[in-house]
Amino acid sequence: MDTLLKTLADEKRREILRLVWSEELGATEIAQHFPNVTRTAISQQLSLMKRVGLLNERRAGTHRFYRAQHREVLRVQQFLNGYWSDSLQRLKELAEAIEKGEVTA
Amino acid sequence: MDTLLKTLADEKRREILRLVWSEELGATEIAQHFPNVTRTAISQQLSLMKRVGLLNERRAGTHRFYRAQHREVLRVQQFLNGYWSDSLQRLKELAEAIEKGEVTA
DNA sequence: GTCATATGTTAGCATTTTCTAACGTAAGGA
């Protein structure tokens, strides 16, 4: 779990995750979203994220398409929501608050 | 937010947070829960956690008592729950699943 | 086979993190 949380504790990686949240993208395409970082760096992040289970890889010819592994993100959310004692109560309150539009989802 | 998440991405710090979640403890007392780490290391973690807002400090004579700042943890939970697009739907499902006992809170 | 495209891998460096050991400080009791 530490590894997963640590991986999410980085804006760049969260941005990658959002890019491939609902559509799969190739490594080059993903890298192009980050003008200030090398393709190499992104490639390393992708393989890290794949290793911890946050990304899924599909190979097709010379391409490799990545997409988010929603289940793992949900695992982290559940973990954090449940880690501290009275969090069930707060989770329910949060869900209600979101429904009422009191906080932003 | 990165800083907060990163701080939580460490089992030792999460353990500290749990120790002072519902009662305040002194630094020495906290350190005694970690036989394998120096008091100095714990002291540094405490001041880090205080800096990022996860802990609150109350001084009394020669003692310094720490306690968890629930609000900041809630902020992280909200952030993660809300960060990805369809998470509201999943949050609601999660809350229901927890109520039905299908997953562990 | 030859070349271009898409992508991973490796080596090396800089930065950050975390820990220990030694030292500093402040409050309270004898």
Added chain:
DNA sequence: TCCTTACGTTAGAAAATGCTAACATATGAC
């Protein structure tokens, strides 16, 4: 005042992280 207790701070070493540059591999087009 002197000593103890409870802590923090600093310096320095060790390990982890993230990035760039250079090189390797594999697929497909011609």
